[in-house]
Amino acid sequence: MRIGVIGAGAIGGTIAALLDRAGHEVAVTARGEHLAAIREHGLQLDGGWGAHTAHPAAAAETLTTAPELAFVCTKAQDAEAAITENAALLQGITVVIVQNGLTGLHDAMRLLPHSHCVGALALYAASFLSPGRVTVTTAANTYLGAGSGDAPRVAVDAARILNSAMPAFAIPNFTGAQWTKLIVNQINAMPAITGLSVQETLSDPALRRIVTASMQEATRIGLARGVHYGSIQGLDDRILRFLARAPRWAAQAVPLLMRRRMGATPNPGSTLQSIRRGQLSEIDFLNGAVVAEARAIGRPAPINAMLTALVHEVEVRGAFLPPATVADRLRPLLD
Incomplete structure (x- = not known):
């Protein structure tokens, strides 16, 4: 063919x-x-x-x-x-x-x-x-x-x-699966900001806390939009509803599950790959999509907005940010 x-x-x-x-x-x-x-x-x-x-x-x-x-x-x-x-x-x-x-x-x-x-x-x-x-x-x-x-x-x-x-x-329910993939893709921003692999960012307690918070924010926006999440990559509507409701310390079980499923081969994530090639990333269609969906229902998405901005900052500066700097920049939004 x-x-x-x-x-x-x-x-x-x-x-x-x-x-x-x-x-x-x-x-x-x-x-x-x-x-x-x-x-x-x-x-x-x-x-x-x-x-x-x-x-x-x-x-x-x-x-x-x-x-x-x-x-x-x-x-x-x-x-x-x-x-x-x-x-x-x-x-x-x-x-x-x-x-x-x-x-x-x-x-x-x-x-x-x-x-x-x-x-x-x-x-x-x-x-x-x-x-x-x-x-x-x-x-x-x-x-x-x-x-x-x-x-x-x-x-x-x-x-x-x-x-x-x-x-x-x-x-x-492909639409629901798209939303689940959008939640999965919440792991892309942090490698693009820090230059670390997905596994490394999810193993760092401070960075994992940020990723968990961004996933919770994104999942809640989807639920507010009436989404029934599809079942892909070990995640489904039941797990994501738990993610949305759980305290952050418990919700971290979800990104940890994702890390285990990735195996040992370092995964840079597609957004970091674009930055390493000197290309503009598609972050506006990942974390930025969450911000747009939140705006459509009159709600804020400050964590996803900040992560989107930090990826663009790295694109402009041509230099990654230390994990401690990232944690400091996001800390006011997490407390």
Whole structure:
């Protein structure tokens, strides 16, 4: 099958390489040195799902051929431009939006009214720290769907094709699962601020307290928005309702559970990876999304707002903040 992957970074590169290994004809878009490395040496995958070098057709912005199925895996802030650039090639086919945040699928439906758009949540962790190479640090499932009801037929079909290469499943209540993934992604900001791995930040008592507080704040906003959280990555509606109600010392059990599930391989998180590459992160679609959802119902989200601001501070300054400084900056919001 002809499959296009728009944005062959950590997540998209993994999808592209594994679909290539499964025998599909894959084309990708990439940028700069990464694009040059793919063209010269191929797209090299290693880690949790084994090693494979794919040789996809690669271009800077527009896929080289019209795909029969497409995956949009760019950072959230780049999605609209990437979809618009490829819109003519995406008409009438199934387009899978593999992105963080809450708005990607809705935006794709607006931009591609004649395509069949579904969302996907990639729960595996992958690192893209050198051109042409992607490493899977934690193998996990990818879930596809749309809306709060049953998964549409196109999501089931797309999941079946992706499952030929990696674990993928169509699920009901995709909106609820998006919100659960948003809570999971609360672990991304602290590595981006400090330069530490996710495991290191969750092992530090002061930083873990901040992450726990941000998760509680985000979960409460979702509940106030009427969200029924989906069941992914060891979290579900019952656990997240506990997280929202529990005192902070008890609620820390949730991020500690997440740390254990990650294993020992250091996970930098996608936001830190962007900063290390000198790129703007998608923090406005992670912690910033919580702030926006809170604003929509007239509520504050000061912890998520501060974490968003600190990530932007690191982006501007080009230097990470010491954990003690981060703890001092957040302390007034935690007491």
